Amino acid sequence: MLRNRIAAAFAICVTGMLCLLSGCSSGDTYSVVAGNVIYCLDGEEESLESEAFSDAGGNPDKSIADCLALIEAGPSKRGHKKLLVDNVAIQNYNVENGNVTIDFSKEYLEMERPREVLARAGIVRSLMQIQGVVGVSFTVNGAPIRDSKGQEIGAMTSDTFIENAGRQLNTYSHSSINLYYASEDGKHLKKESRSIYYSSSKLLEWAVVERLILGPKAKGSRLAIPSNVQILSVSTSEGICYVNLDSAFQANILTVSSEVTLYSIVNSLVEDCNVSAVQFSINGESDVEFDEGLSLKKPFEADMSLVID
Secondary structure (H helix, E strand, O other): OHHHHHHHHHHHHHHHHHHHHHOOOOOOOOOOOOOOEEEEEOOOOOOEEEEEOOOOOOOHHHHHHHHHHHHHHOOOOOOOEOOOOOOOOEEEEEEEOOEEEEEEOHHHHHOOHHHHHHHHHHHHHHHOOOOOOOEEEEEEOOEEOEOOOOOEOOOEOHHHHEOOOOOEOOOEEEEEEEEEEEEOOOOOEEEEEEEEEEEOOOOHHHHHHHHHHHOOOOOOEEOOOOOOOOEEEEEEEOOEEEEEEOHHHHHOOOOOOHHHHHHHHHHHHHHHOOOOEEEEEEOOEOOOEOOOOOEOOOOEOOOHHHEEO
16 A cells, blocks of 8 residues: 555654664665755645755655655644645555656545645655656546646646746746737737746736746747847736836837737736736837837737637
């Protein structure tokens, strides 16, 4: 049984840590790999915390078992809480070509969404520190977990939970969104569905524009917005989303139509963020022309006529 396997690994792990603390030396004793931690929750269950993880580093399968055992057992520091609620069990796991698939009991699907996202982030980030692990997938009773739109979430890495600037997120929001990128000919828009995680300190509107600037993942689409564009501010009031970009946006150096660039943002925000229109500004000024006399003075509503399959 997996529980016995994990329990045994946990007992060995605890013994090893006790030996470390007492100064004993043994061939079975763990040595600390610098930087390895196990993630857990803070006392309010609103963000991730971490505790040191002693890992020999020589046997990935054993390291994975130890890591999962500690996650199930819960943190040792007062004020920290377990990633998983008590009735959620890790039923099994397997490793294939560095990809770890963890199977949970059905109670996993009953976790509240914010807690589930944090738990997933903590488990993935814990396991990705282990040498040889290249990705982590979750299943429940053998079925892959899915996002709110029914799409399989698939393999995750530490990068899944990192902001574009490289800072790891400790508080997350999750959303399933539709992004509109330029078609290969630059004359139309193509939809790409995504399941994203983003900093809880930012609006979803910011995250949407951010990912449009980063570019598509699907074949047959390309950037509609220059990758050097900087977001200066994003806010929403009374159904209008106000997007303030720097002058790199106005330069419009891409070989796509002006309408494709603008409606890449407008269509994505209107569909994903419960807004009715988008008001653009360049360096804080909206009474400017974008390209070929196209004024940004008034808000833009969505135009789905540009979208092709």
